[in-house]
Amino acid sequence: xxxxxxxxxxxxxxxxxxxxxxxQWPHSLHMAAALNLVLKLKLLPEDTxxxxxxxxxxxxxxxTGGIAHYTYRDGLFRPVFQPAREPDLAFAANLSAYLQLLTxxxxxxxxxxxxxxxxxxxxxxxxxxxxxxxxxxFSQLRPxxxxxxxxxx
Amino acid sequence: xxxxPDLVCPAGSLPALKAAVDNGADTVYLGxxxxxxxxxxxxxxxxxxxxxxxxRYAHGKGREVLxxxxxxxxxxxxxHWRHAVDNAVDLGVDAIILADxxxxxxxxxxxxxxxxxxxxxxxxTSYEAINFCQREFDIRRAVLPRVxxxxxxxxxxxxxxxxxxxxxxxxxxVMNEGRCWLSSYACGESxxxxxxxxxxxxxxxxxxxxxMETRLNGILIDRFxxxxxxxxxxxxxxxxxxxxxxxxxxxxxTSLNVLEILPEIIRIGVRAIKIxxxxxxxxxxxxxxxxxxxxxxSLRDGAGRYQVKPGWQAELAKVSEGSQATLGAYNRxxx
Ligand code: SF4
Numbered sequence: 461x462x463x464x465x466x467x468x469x470x471x472x473x474x475x476x477x478x479x480x481x482x483x484q485w486p487h488s489l490h491m492a493a494a495l496n497l498v499l500k501l502k503l504l505p506e507d508t509x510x511x512x513x514x515x516x517x518x519x520x521x522x523x524t525g526g527i528a529h530y531t532y533r534d535g536l537f538r539p540v541f542q543p544a545r546e547p548d549l550a551f552a553a554n555l556s557a558y559l560q561l562l563t564x565x566x567x568x569x570x571x572x573x574x575x576x577x578x579x580x581x582x583x584x585x586x587x588x589x590x591x592x593x594x595x596x597x598f599s600q601l602r603p604x605x606x607x608x609x610x611x612x613x
Numbered sequence: 614x615x616x617x618p619d620l621v622c623p624a625g626s627l628p629a630l631k632a633a634v635d636n637g638a639d640t641v642y643l644g645x646x647x648x649x650x651x652x653x654x655x656x657x658x659x660x661x662x663x664x665x666x667x668x669r670y671a672h673g674k675g676r677e678v679l680x681x682x683x684x685x686x687x688x689x690x691x692x693h694w695r696h697a698v699d700n701a702v703d704l705g706v707d708a709i710i711l712a713d714x715x716x717x718x719x720x721x722x723x724x725x726x727x728x729x730x731x732x733x734x735x736x737x738t739s740y741e742a743i744n745f746c747q748r749e750f751d752i753r754r755a756v757l758p759r760v761x762x763x764x765x766x767x768x769x770x771x772x773x774x775x776x777x778x779x780x781x782x783x784x785x786x787v788m789n790e791g792r793c794w795l796s797s798y799a800c801g802e803s804x805x806x807x808x809x810x811x812x813x814x815x816x817x818x819x820x821x822x823x824x825m826e827t828r829l830n831g832i833l834i835d836r837f838x839x840x841x842x843x844x845x846x847x848x849x850x851x852x853x854x855x856x857x858x859x860x861x862x863x864x865x866x867t868s869l870n871v872l873e874i875l876p877e878i879i880r881i882g883v884r885a886i887k888i889x890x891x892x893x894x895x896x897x898x899x900x901x902x903x904x905x906x907x908x909x910x911s912l913r914d915g916a917g918r919y920q921v922k923p924g925w926q927a928e929l930a931k932v933s934e935g936s937q938a939t940l941g942a943y944n945r946x947x948x
Contacts, residue, residue, distance in 0.1 A: 505656075505660065507660075508655075508656045511655070511656075564628075564894070564895050564896045565896060566896050567893055567896040567897035567900075567932060568894055569893055569894070569897065569932075569934075570896075570931060570932045572843060573842050573843050573844065573866075573933075573934055574842060574931075575837070575839065575840070575841070575842065575843060578820065578825075580818055580819075583813045583814070583816040583818060583846075584655055584812075584813035584814040584816075586813070587654055587655045587657075587813045588655045588656040589656075590656070590894075591626070591655065591657045594625070594626050594629065594894045594895060595626040595627065595628065595656070595663075596628070598628070
């Protein structure tokens with residue numbers, strides 16, 4: 461475990477006010493690109509991916525006001541800029557919770573029990589996504605992403 | 614002072630397995646990606662490739678691997694479970710954890726050399742039941758259901774030569790392990806039949822203004838205010854209206870935590886301590902394994918100066934269901 465720990469924090473409320481007025485597409489693009497890299501490295505199990513086909517996901521970063529929608533179609537994650545329907549699965553949490561999740565510092569169930577992570581929509585799909593992210597071997601990804609603050613295990 | 618019990622840690626994925634090994638597990642337990650194990654959750658568990666790699670990783674570091682095949686064969690599909698047993702033997706696991714007597718019989722006859730453990734789902738709470746399984750199937754270890762007091766566990770150990778494994782940390786299943794049908798009552802499927810309690814496809818988390826409602830196949834099982842900790846969406850942990858009062862009528866959403874009584878557990882001769890949670894992430898496995906390893910190691914030279922460190926409790930409280938911990942049945946005054 462690296463000594464670097466992401467503390468639990470919450471950005472001041474005005475950040476969300478500003479953030480929600482900014483165009484939402486940059487983080488949608490980033491997220492889709494990151495997921496596609498993971499795909500390209502074949503770090504996601506095939507059988508799980510078929511369950512994601514054509515599903516609409518929403519990721520809401522509460523304290524930045526950022527909202528990103530994306531979908532998985534024909535073997536790629538794609539940002540969706542103007543979703544025409546309610547998402548199949550929606551996540552809402554503060555930035556620090558997402559960072560703690562991504563760096564495997566906290567367990568999604570822990571954040572969920574503590575009400576720091578909200579998951580709504582298709583529960584089974586939520587479980588599939590959670591287990592898929594848990595199964596990614598970051599050790600294989602890290603050399604390709606030198607800039608990401610992935611805590612070592 | 615007897616030697617330290619093995620620390621048996623859960624692995625629902627390859628990163629979780631590595632986290633367990635790297636943080637001090639003596640043994641990891643895992644399952645196939647199907648209904649032959651009681652954590653048959655979408656996207657969880659090991660396929661052939663990750664399984665082989667996981668076993669190689671653990672064995673390479675001198676740790677043991679146990680395979681859980683702990684659900685009950687369903688009518689017409691018994692071969693499916695038998696294949697799982699054969700497969701586990703081929704993979705070279707150190708032991709197979711079984712619950713069904715028919716399957717125990719199959720495994721013992723087909724693979725006389727294979728080490729077998731009796732699963733908690735086998736629901737053996739008495740030394741008679743355990744000794745029966747030893748006589749008939751030569752089981753080497755039994756995992757005790759979380760329903761016995763410490764004195765009862767000690768009594769079992771005194772009266773059997775089968776190794777005894779107990780739970781040390783994790784979410785609680787109410788008092789009838791291996792015999793609970795609450796999930797089937799609500800949705801027609803239960804751990805014993807499909808390998809999952811309250812399968813996700815029946816669960817709905819409904820966000821309401823100021824609260825979140827949990828429904829299992831349409832049945833309202835709990836409602837959490839925004840600042841209230843949540844628990845797993847199982848019937849046993851729901852809040853129900855009983856004679857005009859709404860409360861956790863069956864069980865509170867808490868986690869078992871034995872840190873306080875660890876010296877006692879060692880003194881009475883428990884062979885292995887199990888951490889629940891194959892459904893949890895590598896982060897959980899890291900935190901819980903690391904904490905119990907530290908606690909066990911501090912007992913290596915005897916229990917004289919054993920003290921539960923506040924840091925250990927804080928780490929475990931954080932990952933607990935409902936953020937609370939309990940000693941469960943171990944110190945229950947009634948039996
Ligand atoms: S309803 Fe509760 S006691 Fe029954 S199997 Fe599920 S978790 Fe265990």
